[in-house]
Amino acid sequence: MPDNPHALPGQVFALPGQRLIALEGRDAAVFAQAQFMNDVKALADGHWQWSGWLTPKGRAIALFALLRLSDQRVWLAMPDADADALVEALKRFVFRSKLALCVREDLVIEGRFGAPERAAGPAIGGDADGIVELDLSGDGDARTLRIVPATQAAAADEALAARWALADLRHGLPRLPASQAGQWTPQQLSLDRLRGYSVKKGCYPGQEIVARTHFLGKAKRGLALFATAAPVAAGTEVRGESAALGTVAASASDGATHLALAVLPLERAEGSAWIDGQPAQEIALLDGLAR
Missing domain, CATH: 3.30.1360.120 (Probable tRNA modification gtpase trme; domain 1)
Incomplete structure (x- = not known):
């Protein structure tokens, strides 16, 4: 069902x-x-x-x-x-x-x-x-x-359009609002999960940064998916128990389910997280959208 x-x-x-x-x-x-x-x-x-x-x-x-x-x-x-x-x-x-x-x-x-x-x-x-x-x-x-x-x-x-946007976020497809355009690298958006960029094809705008990050192993941040009790806006800070962890890059809501994709350190200690003052539950990203 x-x-x-x-x-x-x-x-x-x-x-x-x-x-x-x-x-x-x-x-x-x-x-x-x-x-x-x-x-x-x-x-x-x-x-x-x-x-x-x-x-x-x-x-x-x-x-x-x-x-x-x-x-x-x-x-x-x-x-x-x-x-x-x-x-x-x-x-x-x-x-x-x-x-x-x-x-x-x-x-x-x-x-x-x-x-x-x-x-x-x-x-x-x-x-x-x-x-x-x-x-x-x-x-x-x-x-x-x-x-x-x-x-x-x-x-x-x-209702269906909202459910579609939630499905995008569940699979790690960032739905970037205007405020987040020009903020994140492909690695920070975990677009390797979608096979969404190339580090070998040759020149394109930003290619040098993307390739250098890849080949020098400097990707330190990626996407994490959170569920919250109320909607949150892109650009909102994600906080841990004692410090800021990262930033919401994309969010979606259908009135009952509220999800946020945030850019966070790939290596971080386990612990509680809060977004806009409310507890945020981290949930696993789904696979299958890579083409």
Whole structure:
């Protein structure tokens, strides 16, 4: 039985705030390889991966699912960042590349709790109606992300959208609000769990910091998941019994369950934790979202 009575098998619902950026043209995949933190060149056509765009200092500006449809068509399914602002920022790096960047207003992103009909693992699914599927299933949670024409958009369901965000956090997918953009390295966000970045692919913004941290073994912090009795905001301090431990990077709530992903030292003494003055119970992250 699903843990949310609204989560009927097959029910499709809107994912508010999620938007699609398209890179199209002869140099689409080449541009994505040069700008984003995962290895687009090694990704086969018709497959997708987690990725992101970093500052020169190796901090995550935006995280997204990158779909390589072909050498000339790359899509970014963007859950949190300001897609319009990101497109304008990326355009400054196009130079002489044969490439068009835009937010696809004619396409919307939806969710469904249940296994995809055509997608599997990193393989993208599609049908004759123009619906594209991604398999976001993880441990104990089958999920399908759908990209569909706006004319076929599903209705909003606040409860289901909240449950979706909670599932993201349970699997260690940070849902970064604007206040946390540019704050954290991929290692601090434990994006190795999602195979979300590459240390071998060559140059991209922030690559030197990411690679140095990896090869010198200097990653000292990572994600920890906490449940609290009431919602907490990203940016809130996590405190131990005698000192500050770290900071909440992302949070989600459905009114009954309240979760927070915090960046904390990888090596720390066991003990109680508090967030915003309330006890916080650490719970294990789920696996299965790596692609």
